Amino acid sequence: MKKDKWKQRSAVAVGAALLLIAIVILTDAYQKIPFRKEVVLTVGVFSDSYWEVQNGYSYQILEDAIALFEEEHPGVRVEYVSGILKEHYPEWLAEQMVLGKAPDLFLVFGENFNDFAEIGALKDLSGLMESDDSFEKERFYSSALNCGRYGERQYALPYECAPKLMFVNKTILTEEGIPLPGENWTWEDFYEICAAVTKDTDGNGTLDRFGVVGYTWADAFDSNGVQLFDRRGTECYLTGEEVREAILFMEKLNGLHDGYSVGSKDFDLGNVAFQPMLFSEYRAYKPYPLSIKKYSGFEWECIPMPAGNHGANISELDTLLLAMNANTSQTEYAWELMKLLSADERIQSEIFTYSEGVSVLKDVTESDETLQLLIERSGDNNGFNLDVLSDAVEHAAVTFGFRNREEAMEEVNKAVRDIMEGSSNISMELIIWNREINQFLKNQINR
């Protein structure tokens, strides 16, 4: 009887022990046990440039940051896996998350940010940002910072960004005797220039010079002050006057091409006056060796996007973000490294040296050193105006991240195309589509 009782007790004890081990594994508490003296922080990065430009400096900024960080935090080692290509990076990151081996800190593409935030893979940084006195979010471009927001919370810090600018073929404008448009140019100016340059230059009966290529409805929406969705992605605002104007403008612009489908190759060949591009492309192809690879037959410059009647010279902003693993066991060190990479001027200023993007810190982007560097690199002195760049970043169109934003944008794309191809009343169509997209959003939330 006594032996039996002892057996019972030991069974309960072993059961409780197993349960305890299970809970430790379940809550990842075992990661906090210091098996090794050294703290290892892992960073997820990719090997080539986010801006699709191979410059051989892919890990330079990170290496410098790691050197600084390890110097400031002895006993902490930072590791990263090299050799992951940009095109494989999101999948690689997802695989690491599935395997439970995601790095403590990793870069996130703007297009993947909503998905990763949605599945809870990213740590909510709002608390860290508020409690850290050394972190001043005013130093960031608010638009860049907003790219890391999901819902009402901050899930990522911007690392580098590039605004969309209008590339102008100066040679065509000079031929036509048109001056380079100013910083505050409007849709009307834009349309007039496009109409003026659209010509059949060789007289064979088909148009061979065009006004613009790659200008999308989304660009028109951004520069006409259209806010498509509310913050939480529950409602679509497609019925506003701004939207109608933008669509009418797009129809008018497309009408110039007489049915000819203009491609970006036409711009490369020097046959198109305008093409919206990211600033990173300007930085990549403006300097000497690369400048002969593309756009060599003409002079070109970049200026802000044209402003709509209700908007300003605003465009979208492509941002590379830096996020923290939601399950990291080294929150403090990861946050320190994150701040170093994203909010430290020493590191951020290297973006202009080793990358084609724009620093997300206002002070860095607007500094004299940066201007000097850009002028040196571009090789011409005709005064690149940093204010244009800074304004374009600062006033970039703010988009709110929410679940399935990409799918919702695809719905809007379908709507705009349908309206532009059809010939019925635009306002009526917009109301119908608005209703449909709202229903879509509602279904997404209930899913």
Place this chain on the structure above:
Amino acid sequence: MDENRISNSIYAGMLNLNLIIILYIAGIMAACLLGYVHENTALSFLQQVGSITMAPWKIPVLSVLLYGSLVLFLCAKTENSFLIYGKTGIEIAICLMLVRLLNFSYTGMLLLILADVTRRMTKVKWKYLAIGIVCAVYLLLDYNLFSDRYHITALETYLVYYRGDIRSILLVVKNVLGSLNILLFIIYMIQLMRAQMSEKDRILSLNDKLNRANEELQLANRQMEEYAKESIKNAETQERNRLAREIHDTLGHSLTGIITGLDACVTLVDVAPDAVREQLKVIADVARNGMTDVRRSVKALRPDALEKMELEKALIEMMEETRKASHVEIEYCCTAELTHYNKDEEEIIYRIVQESITNAIRHGKASKIMIAISMEYHVMNIWVKDNGIGCKKIEKGFGLHHMEERLAMLHGSLNYFTDNGFILEASIPIRWGEER
């Protein structure tokens, strides 16, 4: 006991089957996750799932750990209600963790708890409350109820990794195993019910036997009482017959001789006075002989105890026996010397004490009796008091009457009254040094 063994082995079967099911599901989940990684479709899988999944190695490891701890807790037996409730609570918590781990694709392990609770909690208070709680948890653990709130991914979403036909085979195997578990549970419950029913039958039959034995015992008791009455009557009759014979043989014989002799004397008194004197002497002898015979007869009637031992010893023995027999507390105090009395005196002392005790117990329902014997100027005083109900109006029974008669023969007196019990006082003048 055989029934118990059968239900035990069914339960063991359920334990093993659940381990297989849990490992099967955990294995599928881990294999699918690794498969998505292998095929480089992890990103689209995560987008579809909408939440971070658990690392593949953790799923089977945690399943085994949690299930192992569940089985160990299930094996622990205890009688204490609190401990049982605590144990069941922990078991339910482990089950919830397991169900969450397996993304609500299997909840059958709760049947293990239900089976355990139903079997073990036979003596516990609010047994049905515990069973109800387990049942409610089992019923409410539905995928659709929690999937929205807690981002739970259905097993089917994991299985998208496999081709449609393989997927359906995997699901069929899972469902068949799950149904088998339910089937085992039902068989277990039926077996348990059968065991309980046969247990009840056994108890009923035992009860029946007991009742019958009781009746027989009562009958025997009654017969015994009747027999005892009869035997008392027989003894009385025998005694009466003996007395009659004794009287007839001794007194009758002597008296007849005396009467005949006296008649002869009456005839002779005038003619031969001398012969009369002789005759009277003879008659006196006859009378004396008769007296001796009477004494002998009386001696034969004396109580056994007095026959065998001294008065004091006999008294103490009698009181001791009464104490033992009826559990009455008897206080005895004697200040007089109880030796060298005449036999009739000894007997009356003995009889008075015996009769008083008998009366106190039988009529007074006393639980405490005090007896005091003392000697004062050749007069022996016997004082007996009990704490019984006493007697409002004393009806002299045979006992008291007999006592009075006997005392009167020795010129003694008897007093009795009720005062917080019955009090009896007897005084006997003692003859010293008289003939023995």
